[in-house]
Amino acid sequence: QKEVEQDPGPLSVPEGAIVSLNCTYSNSAFQYFMWYRQYSRKGPELLMYTYSSGNKEDGRFTAQVDKSSKYISLFIRDSQPSDSATYLCAMSVGGNYGQNFVFGPGTRLSVLP
Amino acid sequence: GAVVSQHPSWVICKSGTSVKIECRSLDFQATTMFWYRQFPKQSLMLMATSNEGSKATYEQGVEKDKFLINHASLTLSTLTVTSAHPEDSSFYICSARRTDYLYEQYFGPGTRLTVT
Numbered sequence: 769q770k771e772v773e774q775d776p777g778p779l780s781v782p783e784g785a786i787v788s789l790n791c792t793y794s795n796s797a798f799q800y801f802m803w804y805r806q807y808s809r810k811g812p813e814l815l816m817y818t819y820s821s822g823n824k825e826d827g828r829f830t831a832q833v834d835k836s837s838k839y840i841s842l843f844i845r846d847s848q849p850s851d852s853a854t855y856l857c858a859m860s861v862g863g864n865y866g867q868n869f870v871f872g873p874g875t876r877l878s879v880l881p
Numbered sequence: 882g883a884v885v886s887q888h889p890s891w892v893i894c895k896s897g898t899s900v901k902i903e904c905r906s907l908d909f910q911a912t913t914m915f916w917y918r919q920f921p922k923q924s925l926m927l928m929a930t931s932n933e934g935s936k937a938t939y940e941q942g943v944e945k946d947k948f949l950i951n952h953a954s955l956t957l958s959t960l961t962v963t964s965a966h967p968e969d970s971s972f973y974i975c976s977a978r979r980t981d982y983l984y985e986q987y988f989g990p991g992t993r994l995t996v997t
Contacts, residue, residue, distance in 0.1 A: 789938035800984045802984070809993070866896070868930060
């Protein structure tokens with residue numbers, strides 16, 4: 769079992785839809801959870817990060833963490849064609865500077881006009 | 882916002898030559914920087930972790946003599962691909978973790994390397 773799993777998609781939705789992107793993980797020690805967006809041929813862009821369980825909202829984006837289920841989600845409201853990208857989740861145990869983030873493989877999202 | 886730059890953004894080189902890629906954190910200090918490789922439609926593959934002033938830590942299977950990493954300051958890390966071969970052609974992305982906020986890690990725009 770991979771440490772972080774994510775449905776690779778592609779996920780196609782119509783413009784204006786609510787999008788739900790998810791990751792599951794196996795390491796219960798993960799404390800920090802991040803979501804990145806990557807456009808084709810570009811570096812990933814940090815969207816949001818959350819600590820431990822709960823929700824965090826930023827504009828049209830909501831990140832949700834359920835540590836009991838080892839499941840995190842990113843919701844995108846009123847999706848736009850410009851949201852078409854690959855979304856990567858990442859997580860970390862925390863601690864020292866060199867601690868690596870573990871990335872999911874990414875979900876390709878396509879928002880159709 | 883936190884910005885990481887990479888230079889060059891793309892490079893074509895001949896087989897057997899060496900190529901240096903620079904990664905800079907422009908508005909923050911980064912004790913730790915990471916180098917990733919990404920093939921088309923695939924996820925990021927961590928190559929190495931570098932801490933300022935220390936030797937880089939390479940992931941299993943990554944040749945340290947081929948991919949030389951130097952992290953000489955809190956804002957600059959370099960990756961040199963030595964004796965490049967066509968199979969080294971890939972998208973190389975660096976990321977920098979903020980020294981003051983450890984859970985903010987920002988990526989550069991990537992460098993596309995083509996070895997002919």
